[in-house]
Amino acid sequence: MIMDFPNTMRLFVSLEPPPEALQPVADAVVELGRVPGVRWSPPSRWHVTLAFLGDLDDDDVRRLAPPLRSAVAAAGPVRLRLAGTGTFGTSVLWAGVAGDVERLSSLAAGVAGAARAAGLGLEERPYRPHVTLARAAGRGGAGALGQLADQLAGVRGPTWTAVEARLVRSHTSDGRYEVLEHLPLLPPA
Template sequence: MRLFVAVTPPPDALDELRSATAAVRAGSHGLRWSPPEQWHLTLAFLGEVDDRARHDVTERLGRAAARHAPCTLALAGAGRFGQRVLWARVDGDVDRLRRLAASVRAAARRARIAVEDRPYRPHLTLARARDGADLRPAVDALGGFAGRAWTARELHLVRSRLGAGPDGRAQHELLRSWALGS
């Protein structure tokens, strides 16, 4: 099963971001927007995981969550990865979030799940560009966005089923959650 580990902003923070992106969504062409109900901060993408490794990583993620306190975050501004991905920036306790992401990745490695070994860049993916789309106007339009602070209190293990959602999008299924610092 295809899995990732994430932190999810609360509904009011997502509503703020949805409102801030409304005009950009309406005026953008060539962008495939992620459904707001699936917006999250990925800490680690685990890929295809067999049952044995899923059980092992589930146990390890629970222990990792317990070792990390909740963190105060905010969504603000926007950026892009090349000409492919439009994202919202994460502000606040990003060092604490990075440490949590490192623990999540370590838990995955100990469960013998290969994860990318590159620096963690906290962000929330908003849209992906189709060939030739220019992300700069969207980045500029969202540059002044500053959402209110919120507290990340839970870690989530999520299953992603490619093509199983509306319009052939991925469908996300929450498998397990753990309170941070419990």
């Protein structure tokens, strides 16, 4: 159940791959080591975002919770794996998501629809499932990301089944993630 939180919260809805699904990519990242101008995201923060909700207050979250629970429950479990890499411009290095991407995209659309039904204005843009691995963080980082994507392109993770989504608060002050609610992806009846 969602608890009361003061002021506004920066929220997103995501799937969290299990550690064994992340391990091959994490091992490959460790082998690359430190890269000047690149800030690696720790595997403990890796997730597949379904929707970034932005800054919401308690009332927004209360309105969002029921349609969000329904949308996620109706989607059912999704089989996925990490595969391939790429960049968003010169700022983000990501691992791709393969498997039942059509069902994953439908789940993301359902989450976005639930947010809109709750009166939240989400930015309209195509859904591109990924896991953020690193960001450019200074001189040389932007140029390095493309090379890193090429080096990691062949890394694949094992298949895993997502059985829940999570409503997550991002604490911008310290980079911490806090799961506010576990949202089961219910199997078809």
